[in-house]
Amino acid sequence: MPRNASPEFPTIRPRRLRRTAALRRLTxxxxxxxxxxxxxxxxxxxxxxxxxxxxxxxxWQHSVDSARKLAVEALxxxxxxxxxxxxxxxxxxxxxxxTDPDGILNVxxxxxxxxxxxxxxxxxxxxxxxxxxxxxxxxxxxxxxxxNDATLERYAEMGERLAEAGADLLGASxxxxxxxxxxxxxxxxxxxxxxxxxxxxAKYSSAFYGPFRDAVESQLQGDRRTYQQNPxxxxxxxxxxxxxxxxxxxxxxxxxxxPYLDIVAAAAERSPVPVAAYHISGEYAQLVAAAEKxxxxxxxxxxxxxxxxxxxxxxVIATYAALDAARLLG
Ligand code: PBG
Numbered sequence: 001m002p003r004n005a006s007p008e009f010p011t012i013r014p015r016r017l018r019r020t021a022a023l024r025r026l027t028x029x030x031x032x033x034x035x036x037x038x039x040x041x042x043x044x045x046x047x048x049x050x051x052x053x054x055x056x057x058x059x060w061q062h063s064v065d066s067a068r069k070l071a072v073e074a075l076x077x078x079x080x081x082x083x084x085x086x087x088x089x090x091x092x093x094x095x096x097x098x099t100d101p102d103g104i105l106n107v108x109x110x111x112x113x114x115x116x117x118x119x120x121x122x123x124x125x126x127x128x129x130x131x132x133x134x135x136x137x138x139x140x141x142x143x144x145x146x147x148n149d150a151t152l153e154r155y156a157e158m159g160e161r162l163a164e165a166g167a168d169l170l171g172a173s174x175x176x177x178x179x180x181x182x183x184x185x186x187x188x189x190x191x192x193x194x195x196x197x198x199x200x201x202a203k204y205s206s207a208f209y210g211p212f213r214d215a216v217e218s219q220l221q222g223d224r225r226t227y228q229q230n231p232x233x234x235x236x237x238x239x240x241x242x243x244x245x246x247x248x249x250x251x252x253x254x255x256x257x258x259p260y261l262d263i264v265a266a267a268a269e270r271s272p273v274p275v276a277a278y279h280i281s282g283e284y285a286q287l288v289a290a291a292e293k294x295x296x297x298x299x300x301x302x303x304x305x306x307x308x309x310x311x312x313x314x315x316v317i318a319t320y321a322a323l324d325a326a327r328l329l330g
Contacts, residue, residue, distance in 0.1 A: 029311070030307055030310050030311040031310075032303070032306045032307055032310050032317070032325065032329060033329065034077060034078040034079050034080070034322075034325070034326035034329055034330065035078060035079070035080045036080060036310065036315060036316060036317055037079050037080055037081075037306075037317055037318075037319060037322040037325060037326065038079070038080055038081040038082065038083050038121070038123065038276075038316060038317065038318040038319070038322065039070075039074050039079055039081070039082055039083065039318075039319070039320070039322035039323060040082075040083040040084075040085065040318055040319075040320060041062060041067060041070055041082060041083070041084050041085070042059070042060070042061045042062060042084075042085050042087060042215050042216060043061070043062045043063070043064060043067045043084055043085070043086055043087065043104060043105070043108040044061040044062070044063070044086075044087040044104070045086070045087065045088050045089040045097075045104040046089050047061060047062065047063040047066075048063055049063060049066065050062050050063065050066045053211070053214060053215045054214065055210065055211035055214045055215075055281075055285055056211045056214070056215060056281055056284060056285055056288070056320060057288045057289075057292065058288060058320070058324070059215065059284075059320050061087065061215065064104075064107060064108055064111050067084065067108055067111065067112060068111050068112060068114075068115045071112045071115050071116050071120065072115060072116070073323065074120060074322070074323065075116055075119055075120055077322075077323055077326035077327065077330070078326055078330065079120065079322050079323070079326055080120070080121060080316070081120055081121035081122065081123055081168075081316075082112060082116075082120055082121070082122055082123065083123045083124070083125065083171055083318055084105060084108050084109060084112065084122075084123075084124050084125065085105070085124075085125045085130060085215075085216060086098075086103065086104035086105030086108060086124075086125075086130055086131075087104065087130055087216050087217055088103060088104050088130065088131055089104075091131055091132055091133040091219065092131075092132070092133055093132065093133060093134065093139065093140065094128075094132070094139050094154060095128035095130075095131030095132040095139075095154065095158075096131070097131045098128055098130075098131040098154070098158045098161075099154070099157045099158050099161055100161075101161055101164070101165070103131075103161075105124055105125070105130075105162070106161050106162065106164075106165045107165075108124070109122065109124045109162055109165035109166055109167055110165045110166055112166075113165070113166030114166075121168045121169065122166065122167055122168050122169075123167065123168065123169045123170070123171045123198055124162050124165075124167050124170065124171065125171045125173055126155060126158055126159055126162060126170040126171055126172045126173065126174070126183065127155075127171075127172070127173045127174040128151070128154060128155075128158070128174065129174075129216070129218065129220070130216045130218075132219070133219055134219060134220070134221075135213075135218045135219035135220030135221070136220065136224070137151070137173070137174040137175065137176070137224065137227060138150070138151030138154070138174060138176055138227075139151050139154060145226065146176075146226060146227055148176050148177055148178070148227075149178075151174065151176050151179075152176055152178060152179060152182040152183075155172070155174060155176065155179055155182065155183050156182055156183055156185075156186035157186075159183045159186060159187055159192075159195075160186060160187065160190050160192065162195075163187055163190075163192035163195040164192075167195055168195070168196065169195070169196040169197060169198045169250060169251065170183065170195065170196070170197055170198065171198050171200065171253075172197055172198065172199050172200060172249075173200040173203060173255075174200075174227070175200065175203050175224070175227040175228050175229070176227065178247070179199075180197055180199050180243075180244045180247035180248055180249050181246075181247035181248060183197060184197060184247060184248040196250035196251070197248065197249050197250050197251075198249070198250065198251040198252075198253060198276065199244035199247075199249035199250075199251065199252050199253065200253050200255055200278075201237075201240050201241045201243075201244040201245075201249065201252040201253060201254070201267070202229060202237035202240050202241060202252075202253075202254045202255070202260070202263050202267065203228050203229060203253075203254075203255045204228060204229045204230075204231050204255065204256065204259075204260060205223060205224050205225045205228035205229060205230065205231065206228075206231070206255075206256050206259070206280070206282070207282065208256050208259070208280050208281065208282025208283055209280060209281060209282060210281070210282055210285075211281035211282055211284070211285045212280065212281035212282075215281065231259075234262060234263060234266065237254070237260075237263045237266070237267070238266060238267075238270060241267055241270065241271060242270075245271060245272060245273060249273060250273060250274075251273055251274045251275070251276050251316065252267060252271050252273060252274075252275055252276070253275070253276040253277065253278055253316075253318070254267055254275070254276070254277045254278070254314070255277065255278035255280060256278065256279070256280045256282070256283055257277040257278055257279040257280070257283060257305075257309045257314070257317070258279065258283055258305060258308065258309065260277075261308065261309070261312040262312075264277050264309065264312040264313050264314050265312045265313050267313065268312070268313025268314065269313070274315050274316060275313055275314050275315060275316070276314055276315070276316035276317065276318065277309050277312070277314035277316075277317055277318070278317075278318040278319075279305060279306065279309060279317060279318065279319040279320070279321070281320065283305070284319065284320040284321060287301045287302060287305065287321075298324075299324070299328055302321045302324055302325055302328070303325065303328055303329075305321075306319060306321070306325055
């Protein structure tokens with residue numbers, strides 16, 4: 001009899017289930033699977049070979065050709081999907097290259113679709129910020145503010161081109177009011193009823209987007225606080241999620257992920273459609289930078305981060321570490 005055994009103090013010992021790796025594996029409540037992961041990738045017009053992104057070690061700006069190869073690698077690794085972003089050679093006030101069928105994102109979408117057929121979910125970004133010379137996610141009014149409703153028309157046209165190019169889902173990341181309903185209607189009216197919408201429903205105006213803006217060579221001066229959400233707000237996120245679901249979102253996403261796990265959990269409880277979370281550029285860069293200094297173990301930190309995002313309730317996780325994670329999990 002252990003010395004402390006008594007009816008008031010039974011030998012309930014949660015540590016028993018932590019003793020061996022096999023016990024821990026059997027009793028794990030959450031498992032990340034490579035199929036849960038979506039790999040974002042950057043494709044730059046005119047590149048002939050991949051170019052490293054300084055603030056995101058391990059992530060590259062791709063040529064169309066190297067993007068095709070990456071897609072094959074992702075398929076072999078068992079990853080669930082790909083999320084391409086385009087970097088055009090020329091930018092203008094309305095982001096013309098976004099709606100040009102020969103624009104970089106449309107060309108990339110066609111090329112990857114060609115390569116992977118229906119074996120991976122292809123989710124090109126539906127937003128103008130990579131294509132505008134001012135770097136905002138929409139077109140501007142004369143006073144320099146973002147024109148919500150004029151932007152919706154640009155998104156509708158861009159969405160149609162991406163649907164024609166072979167997108168499964170469009171990653172609607174612009175945070176314009178009404179964008180999901182407007183693009184849904186435009187897709188339906190042009191016969192693209194099978195093309196879905198992954199709504200960046202709760203996308204916060206975050207300091208962690210910095211490395212992404214390097215990756216897409218963003219021209220943005222200032223910030224996106226008039227359209228992306230204010231970090232202190234949670235009730236507002238639920239309102240945004242409800243609106244996007246009502247407007248026809250097929251998946252709702254919360255972004256960033258780790259600083260907003262409370263929102264991920266609330267979304268998972270509330271949403272009738274699948275919930276995704278985006279482990280963004282700054283979250284990735286922090287891990288890699290600390291690992292490069294020898295301060296943390298990158299592999300362990302990646303797996304712990306992704307597991308936490310899944311535990312909070314996200315069934316789909318967009319992450320730059322998708323290939324690394326797939327290797328570690330496989
Ligand atoms: C906007 C968009 C952004 C990201 C994805 N889509 C950047 C922004 O809002 O400035 C950021 C993703 C990341 O940081 O990894 N089209």
